[in-house]
Amino acid sequence: MAIQRTFSIIKPDATKRNLTGKIIAKFEEAGLRVVASKRIHMTREQAEGFYAVHKERPFFGELVDFMISEPVVVQVLEGEDAIAKNREVMGATNPAEAAPGTIRKEFALSIGENSVHGSDAAETAAEEIKFFFKDEEIVG
Ligand code: GDP
Numbered sequence: 001m002a003i004q005r006t007f008s009i010i011k012p013d014a015t016k017r018n019l020t021g022k023i024i025a026k027f028e029e030a031g032l033r034v035v036a037s038k039r040i041h042m043t044r045e046q047a048e049g050f051y052a053v054h055k056e057r058p059f060f061g062e063l064v065d066f067m068i069s070e071p072v073v074v075q076v077l078e079g080e081d082a083i084a085k086n087r088e089v090m091g092a093t094n095p096a097e098a099a100p101g102t103i104r105k106e107f108a109l110s111i112g113e114n115s116v117h118g119s120d121a122a123e124t125a126a127e128e129i130k131f132f133f134k135d136e137e138i139v140g
């Protein structure tokens with residue numbers, strides 16, 4: 001597997017509880033390197049655009065309200081097989097189903113307030129990185 005980049009968000013439930021460092025430590029322990037990072041308060045337009053793929057889902061409104069409720073930390077993570085590795089360290093969407101030691105098992109509050117976002121494929125990773133970062137903001 002080649003070196004990849006993936007996109008991550010530390011979500012409002014986690015920034016609010018001051019868990020940013022603990023979550024970044026999980027990425028680093030898994031061999032992922034933070035090559036871009038910024039703390040932002042997403043606008044409603046950004047959240048709706050970012051999650052447009054889910055706009056027909058029943059939880060869309062709740063998801064957008066949640067994502068703009070507090071600041072988030074958007075990041076680019078780099079490493080061997082980074083997309084799958086990040087999904088592995090995140091754990092299942094529903095923390096009740098997440099494996100021991102994963103971020104969502106240890107920190108998530110519910111299926112909605114689940115502490116982290118991570119890209120699910122190479123194409124979405126590239127799109128999501130571009131949604132929040134300029135090329136020159138990423139320093140590998
Ligand atoms: P992910 O790729 O593991 O983040 O999961 P999805 O792409 O399926 O969903 C995107 C995000 O929508 C999840 O991370 C949750 O924050 C939220 N979400 C997913 N399913 C539900 C649900 O059933 N209820 C609520 N309230 N939020 C959900």
Ligand code: MG
Nearest residue numbers: 117118119120
């Ligand atoms: Mg997803």
